[in-house]
Amino acid sequence: MKCRSLSPRVLLLLFLLLAICIALPAAADERGEGPLDPSQPQGITVDEIIQRFAAKEKQFKLAREQYTYTQDVDIKASAENGGEGEFRQVTDVLFDDRGHRIEQVTFAPQSSLDQANIIMSESDFDDIRNRLPFVLTTDDLGKYQILYVGKQREDELGTYVFDVAPKEIAKGERYFQGRIWVDDHDFQIVKTYGETVPQVHNIKHPDKENLSPKFTTWRQQIDDRYWFPTYTRADDTLNFAQGPVRMRYIVKYENYKRYGSKSRITYDGQEVTKGQEPPPPNAGGTPPKQ
Helix, strand or coil, X not given: CCCCCCCHHHHHHHXXXXXXXXXXXXXXXXXXXCCCECCCCCCCCHHHHHHHHHXXXXXXXXXXXXXXXXXXXXXXXXXXXXXXXXXXXXEEEEECCCCCEEEEEEECCCCCHHHHCCCCCHHHHHHHHHCCCCCCCCXXXXXXXXXXXXXXXXXXXXXXXXXXXXXXXXXXXXXXXXXXXXXXXXXXXXXXXXXXXXXXXXXXXXXXXXXXXXXXXXXXXXXXXXXXXXXXXEEEEEEECCEEEEXXXXXXXXXXXXXXXXXXXXXXXXXXXXXXXXCCCCCCCXXXXX
């Protein structure tokens, strides 16, 4: 039997948005979110909010490309059979003497994820670079269905909340699916929660599976202007064909400094010097204790 009342594309979209709505309430308390107010925004339309934050996101994306920073990735895996492993990599994102963007790995001990039957793929590294610090610019609006959910407090911030899902899945492309929180003053995304899609299951060929955990990324205001990602956390069980594996991610983005300038770097109003450990992120919502 087939349902002909809705196209496969619409059914897929509804399914993705429903999955988001089901998964979010259970984790809301853990992420430190206040009560959700489903009322419509006052003095501005939903479409105007989307257009304004998408324009700010484009500015943010261009600005972050002019900053150096350190990315610290720590991934732990625990398989059902008792196998445990870890991947750790610290990378400085810099510019060479010609002004070209480069990545310099400064710490990378031998990965032991294979002990938990896990292998880091190129798409995993691409997700860490591009999906965990998710950006939704005006150039990307056409790819996503964006649903207004309501208003919510994130610590001292007032935010507009949206659910986001890809309109369709193009072959070979990966997307963000989840929820975003937009500051109601700066109109910039301050937090994201979701996962990378598609999640690829393959019982016959487990080596072709590609699963990734749900994650939360918090942003903080850098140089009193841009909300840059500073902390990502994930703790999720992935049901691989060979058995479930618990994956825990901690990704820190530290020591932001504008290239070619002596800009002051601040976290929560405190100046941070190079090499100094920044305080735990809380400007865009407080991450749960580890």
